[in-house]
Amino acid sequence: MFMLSEDDALAIHAAHQERGELAAAVELRRRFLGITRNDEALRVVRLIAARLEVTDANASDGRGLPKQGSPS
Numbered sequence: 001m002f003m004l005s006e007d008d009a010l011a012i013h014a015a016h017q018e019r020g021e022l023a024a025a026v027e028l029r030r031r032f033l034g035i036t037r038n039d040e041a042l043r044v045v046r047l048i049a050a051r052l053e054v055t056d057a058n059a060s061d062g063r064g065l066p067k068q069g070s071p072s
Contacts, residue, residue, distance in 0.1 A: 002032055004048070012045060013052045021045060 008031050016024035025041035028048075035041050 002034065008032075009048055009052065012048050016045060016049050021049075024049070 011031070012024050012027050015027040021042060024045040025038060028041050028045055029035050029038075035044065
C-alpha cells in the first residue's frame with residue numbers, strides 16, 4: 001500500500017491524457033520505486049484515471065465548465 005499525493009496523481013493523470021496508459025505507468029513507476037511490475041502499475045494508473053475523471057465530471061457541467069454556484 002502507498003499514499004498518492006495530489007501532485008503525483010495529477011502528474012500521472014497528465015501523462016495518461018497526453019501520452020497514453022503506458023506513459024502513465026512509467027511515470028507511476030518513476031515516482032514509486034516499489035511498484036516493479038507493469039501489470040500492477042497499469043492497474044493503479046487505471047484507478048487514478050477513473051477517479052480523476054469522476055472528480056472532473058462532478059466539478060463541471062458536462063462541458064468542462066464549473067457548475068453554477070461551485071467555486072472555480
